[in-house]
Amino acid sequence: MSTSFKLPHRGWLFDLDGTVYRGEALIPGAGETIAALRAAGRRVAFLSNKPLDTRADYARKLTRLGIPTVADDVINSSLALARHLRRLDPGAPVFVIGEPPLVAELRAHGFEVRTDARVRWVVIAFDRTFDYAKLNTALQAVRGGARLIATNPDRTCPTEDGEIPDCAGMIAAVEAVTAGRVEVIVGKPSPIILEVALERLGLPARECAMVGDRIETDMVMGKRFGIATVLVLSGITRADDPRIAEVGPDAVLGSIRELFQTT
């Protein structure tokens, strides 16, 4: 008996929610698949649009669920935004529509996070503490010349209790009142977050594969960037979704378990 992988790539990027786990439960076979990839010398990193937890939190969760992971192996939209904005405008004063883990990531990258409108950037993220006062501060900041940047384009976020509003709600509110436009959204399907991930893997795009459950982010990003794409049906996408044929992932699997085959 030997183990083999459907795709020969040296670097593997995994989405989290719906791909590696659902809520607090590991997708069956995820632990074995990741362990086998690592044992075979493949490099693995995790890629999430969610800015609600720190990368260390995600690493601890994966480790607790049986996939030992360090924070540096987790790339989320907070990290991608902080890295990208550091290239555009290092140390800039910023106002954040977002939660404490994003604020911490921005501070760790040298930004001056302010609570007033005297800033050069308004950072917009999935924020369960979004309110009118933040919307007003964003408006005043833009009237003072601030630019807009956002973490992720998702409309809603699946939870164990159903979908809840995601970053698209905050982006739409700010754009509507300011009459401005978000200049860049760094999360999937943007190449910005993928570049950060490839840098972590230390491999060129052609040697890497993206495994995820969302067509409009995971698969579209992979296709745009020319990396291999594996759609798993363990999350939000149903097998009869017509977009599967349109986007054309390199493989469509029931779940991460099928990446690892015993023959």
Next chain:
Amino acid sequence: MSTSFKLPHRGWLFDLDGTVYRGEALIPGAGETIAALRAAGRRVAFLSNKPLDTRADYARKLTRLGIPTVADDVINSSLALARHLRRLDPGAPVFVIGEPPLVAELRAHGFEVRTDARVRWVVIAFDRTFDYAKLNTALQAVRGGARLIATNPDRTCPTEDGEIPDCAGMIAAVEAVTAGRVEVIVGKPSPIILEVALERLGLPARECAMVGDRIETDMVMGKRFGIATVLVLSGITRADDPRIAEVGPDAVLGSIRELFQTT
């Protein structure tokens, strides 16, 4: 010496902010103009998109500033929404993104205002207490089949301290996360609020004029409905605004004072 009016109409509708007063100060001549119109047997009502105060509050403010007014002479977007929705779905359970005066108006019109998502309508208004929890309740309501209706389309609201986010921010957030569309916005420039005002005046449209400071609401509404339009430059619109020529109000005056001429 005699007094005359530039336009012969029997019914006069006045916008409030920027037309009759600015903040707590009456526009010079507003009191005399309204008093002269009334003395000449013309009918006067006030028309505002703002759902932040009750109609009684607006009437008290006008009275305090020297224009004796009863609540029934004030038509705002809360009243227009309550009247319109009562025709569409009387007594329906509703969830309100809005402030207490709107909730009171809906209750007074027989609606069941709920704080959970088990509703047939989500009412979206200018709401300085808007937050993520309300956005989430709106999402859950729409997922359960609720429809969307809104008070007013304004992007921002001028205040003495500058502009603050108005209803367009709340509408955009809800539409973005629900992927739904607001079916109707009752406030100016909708004919819905104008119909309520004409009913109050008891006059046909051809005998009425609209006086206001906003092109995209006051003037556009009047033009669409075929009532006379008077733009005043005492509020948000500047004399060099190219939209003045595009929309073509029947008269453009420095302020309400010029409606009343001594010859």
